[in-house]
Amino acid sequence: MLLEKLIDGADLSPALASRLAEDYGRLAERGLPPRLEEYVLERYRLDLASEYGGIAVKNPFGKASGQLSLNIKQVRADADAGLGFVVLKTIIAEDAVGGQSMSAWAIPETRMKVEPARGADAAEGWTVTWKGRGWSDSFDAYLKLFAESLAAGNETGMLVVPSCKYHLPRPEEGEWRLGEYEHTTRRLLDVWETRRAAGGVMPVEKDFSPTLAGDDRSAQVETIERWMSSVTRHMREAARPRPVSVGLKLFNAMFDGGFQIDMLRLVNERCGADGRPDFIVYANRLFDPEREFEGKRGVAYGGPDLSARNLRVLARLRALEQRGEVPRCPFPMSATGDIGSGRMAAEYLLRGASTFQMHTFFQLPNDQYRMSRGGRTERALHELYFNPERGLLACLLRLRRALDWPEDWNVRRMADFCADPANGLWAAAEPAAVPA
Numbered sequence: 001m002l003l004e005k006l007i008d009g010a011d012l013s014p015a016l017a018s019r020l021a022e023d024y025g026r027l028a029e030r031g032l033p034p035r036l037e038e039y040v041l042e043r044y045r046l047d048l049a050s051e052y053g054g055i056a057v058k059n060p061f062g063k064a065s066g067q068l069s070l071n072i073k074q075v076r077a078d079a080d081a082g083l084g085f086v087v088l089k090t091i092i093a094e095d096a097v098g099g100q101s102m103s104a105w106a107i108p109e110t111r112m113k114v115e116p117a118r119g120a121d122a123a124e125g126w127t128v129t130w131k132g133r134g135w136s137d138s139f140d141a142y143l144k145l146f147a148e149s150l151a152a153g154n155e156t157g158m159l160v161v162p163s164c165k166y167h168l169p170r171p172e173e174g175e176w177r178l179g180e181y182e183h184t185t186r187r188l189l190d191v192w193e194t195r196r197a198a199g200g201v202m203p204v205e206k207d208f209s210p211t212l213a214g215d216d217r218s219a220q221v222e223t224i225e226r227w228m229s230s231v232t233r234h235m236r237e238a239a240r241p242r243p244v245s246v247g248l249k250l251f252n253a254m255f256d257g258g259f260q261i262d263m264l265r266l267v268n269e270r271c272g273a274d275g276r277p278d279f280i281v282y283a284n285r286l287f288d289p290e291r292e293f294e295g296k297r298g299v300a301y302g303g304p305d306l307s308a309r310n311l312r313v314l315a316r317l318r319a320l321e322q323r324g325e326v327p328r329c330p331f332p333m334s335a336t337g338d339i340g341s342g343r344m345a346a347e348y349l350l351r352g353a354s355t356f357q358m359h360t361f362f363q364l365p366n367d368q369y370r371m372s373r374g375g376r377t378e379r380a381l382h383e384l385y386f387n388p389e390r391g392l393l394a395c396l397l398r399l400r401r402a403l404d405w406p407e408d409w410n411v412r413r414m415a416d417f418c419a420d421p422a423n424g425l426w427a428a429a430e431p432a433a434v435p436a
């Protein structure tokens with residue numbers, strides 16, 4: 001049986017189906033319950049708790065780094081709406097005197113265009129096109145945003161995570177600019193330690209952005225391999241003696257899908273104990289070197305082709321692991337890429353992801369959400385959780401029934417089950433060959 005059938009196949013009991021349909025309609029008018037996780041636990045016996053980067057999160061939905069997490073107003077609205085975590089806009093690392101080797105990425109925001117996208121397999125979705133890159137204000141302004149965001153997160157139990165683009169040497173460049181690693185990581189840690197009420201080791205996402213795929217820096221396989229095998233160690237050393245939880249946000253390189261598997265295997269198998277990341281975020285947008293947007297050639301894009309590729313690569317990886325053909329890639333995984341329904345989140349969960357982060361789904365036209373009140377985050381969450389067909393609750397309840405999962409398993413536990421080779425969920429699967 002195709003694994004996807006597990007999500008759609010097992011019918012909900014009539015009582016649960018009508019409870020979901022009733023909630024979907026009623027909450028669209030009234031708004032989400034203030035303590036949503038308790039509500040879901042009580043009404044559906046579903047525990048939404050999960051883990052991101054080694055830290056407990058109250059639910060698995062987060063905002064991915066970008067234009068929607070670059071000011072405190074946005075972060076406060078997300079905390080109020082009930083997100084589990086927010087990843088702040090990517091800061092470009094700098095050294096103690098403000099030197100930034102990756103300054104080409106520190107350009108101001110420009111117009112974003114949100115439009116429907118049709119995948120190669122004819123699936124319908126959405127993509128966002130724009131020209132900007134990383135944070136373009138000062139580092140001090142970023143630290144202030146981080147501090148205020150942590151305070152806002154403390155109030156509602158929402159985790160706030162910084163994202164950083166550190167120096168990546170070009171093929172001909174010998175040295176890593178470690179001063180940028182040290183200065184940036186240490187100052188972020190200072191803020192985390194003073195403002196984060198619940199403690200824990202600071203997670204940080206290392207952004208390998210899709211625009212990097214089109215840059216001559218990443219034209220050679222050896223260069224990407226060099227980055228992937230060293231960057232975690234440099235981040236850890238920069239933080240010492242304090243610990244840091246390193247998350248690599250992997251990108252879709254310009255090579256074929258087989259290379260994506262090599263990349264995942266490389267960070268797992270060839271970095272040594274100190275050089276392996278604590279978690280991964282899989283995987284940032286695709287890059288089209290030919291497409292033009294407002295006079296600029298080469299743009300990143302998302303939509304159905306992105307999720308199709310990510311899901312195929314991850315399915316292939318799990319199948320290889322579960323057949324014992326490659327060592328297990330044991331990192332906790334946060335999924336990103338065209339998550340526009342709870343069903344898509346469940347697809348990533350089946351491949352072992354324990355949290356789900358979105359950007360595009362928070363930018364759709366209002367008529368794409370059933371809820372017609374509140375802010376975008378609340379409207380999106382309503383759809384993601386409660387849609388009776390494609391919502392996360394419906395999908396998890398069906399999966400639980402199909403796989404006979406105990407009622408007390410939370411989302412983290414479900415993800416662990418799916419990733420664990422001993423359960424062999426993917427062992428017999430024959431995912432289509434990984435695409436070019």
Ligand SMILES: Cc1cc2nc3c(=O)[nH]c(=O)nc-3n(C[C@H](O)[C@H](O)[C@H](O)COP(=O)(O)O)c2cc1C
Pocket residue numbers: 064065066067089090112128130133134135163207208209249283284285302303306336337338339357358359360361
């Ligand atoms: C306008 C825009 C800006 C983005 N900026 C960043 C960024 O600064 N850092 C980063 O790691 N990812 C960035 N991303 C990627 C998103 O975080 C996300 O991983 C990606 O868009 C896939 O998710 P989605 O399909 O839900 O949009 C950006 C995406 C968009 C659309």
